[in-house]
Amino acid sequence: MVASGTSVRCPNCGSPIQAHIHQLVDVGQDPSAKSRLLSGSLNFVRCPVCQYEGQLSAPLVYHDPGKELLLTYIPAELGIPKDEQEKLIGRLINQAIEALPAESRKGYLFQPQAVLTIQGLIERILEKDGVTKEELDAQRAKIRLFEDLLRAPQDSLEGFVAEHDGELDERFFQLAALSLQTTADESARASAAQVVESSLQLSSYGKRLAEREEELRSAAASLRDAGDDLSREKLLELLVEAETDDRVQAIVSLARPGLDYAFFQLITERIDQAEGEGAKRLEDLRRRLLEQTEEIDQAQEARLAQVSNLVGSLVQAEELDQAIKAALPAMDELFLAVLQANIRGAEEGGDQELLVRLKEIEEKINTAIMDSLPSNLRLAQELLGTEDEQEARRLLDQSVELIDDQLLGALLATGQRLEETDDKEGAERLRRLHRHALRLSMRANIAS
Secondary structure (H helix, E strand, O other), X not given: OEEEEEEEEOOOOOOEEEEEXXXXXXXXXXXXXXXXXXXXXXXXXXXXXXXXXXXXXOOEEEEEHHHOEEEXXXXXXXXXXXXXXXXXXXXXXXXXXXXXXXXXXXXXXXXXXXXXXXXXXXXXXXXXXXXXXXXXXXXXXXXXXHHHHXXXXXXXXXXXXXXXXXXOOHHHHHHHHHHHHOOOOHHHHHHHHHHHHHHHHHOHHHHHHHHHHHHHHHHHHHHHHHHHHOOHHHHHHHHHHOOOHHXXXXXXXXXXXXXXXXXXXXXXXXHHHOOHHHHHHHHHHHHHHHHHHHHHHHHHHHHHHHHHHHHHHHHHOOOHHHHHHHXXXXXXXXXXXXXXXXXHHHHHHOOHHHHHHHHHHHHHHHHHHHHHOOHHHHHHHHHHOOOOHHHHHHHHHHOHHHOOHHHHHHHHHHHHHHHHOOOHHHHHHHHHHHHHHHHHHHHHHHHO
């Protein structure tokens, strides 16, 4: 991906900003560039004067050799004369061609497709990925619905949810969560999150989700009660006694490793010994268990491949900060585990260049995660990572306004977890910090 470092004017206040402007997005050279373009983080700038954040308009050539796709985009608002447009586009296309081996230079390279808007560019890219216009329209409708939800008066929220209940589905709340993650204003994010949470609880989808969560908690309790006695026989007994499909699915999701070859041998033996309705019921259960375990395994394999590719794209990314920002919503415990596995592999293989890059990625991700947290939880994380108790007390003394139920709860819950792992000293230190924070909060409340 070709980028030029230059000084540009802030679209909002006109102040000069140093920025890297990307004009050639070549997926063959930088696969991660595509995700940055689609996520809106390409040519994204922040103004240090007025705090404006957004994408700058810039001429763009998009090249995906794997799909034989070459697109050009010149923003009309830039007013670039026709002859200069042709020179600029020609130069960028030549750079894309020169990066290809001679045998890969095909006819499509000499027939670039012009698009009039950045949205049109994105639609053509997604169309090549198999995303239909109908799917794009449906996604835009969800986004408009989310915007309407945020504008709805608080006293009409219940009526709004009832009117649009069928549209407030899993995809809607996924898009809402992604939108919240990219909202820079902390106060606006918190307010919008409260609206989304309230609408989730009121919606049929949210109620169904709550029922599944309750089944999951009940399944976890039954497995926990079995304790060390959780044999394959006991696991089969719990599944046979499960009264709902949700309970069966919850047990499978929690105890997938226990549903191995020997387990299915056991259920087959029970089927052979049973008769009539009993045998039929066990056969139906076995079929559902096979389907559910296969679905879980396929999802895990696909997710692992996706995470591995994401780590690889970050290693190759030219603009690491922007790539991490775009990928942050996809970073979960599995991603962090794969990243750690790559770090260990680089250490054991003696690949110092890769190790340095992976460590840089790890450090920037930790910083990005901390920056995305609300101030009170960011303080909680800082306290938990501070081994010096006096330094932790000093942080609390300086940040009394951030002490709330969430911060106090985080200190208390972490202390309890340390107690369970026999870290008595660490648990006691956090209890002391919790008491100190509680005293500071009470004093502040009394003073106000």
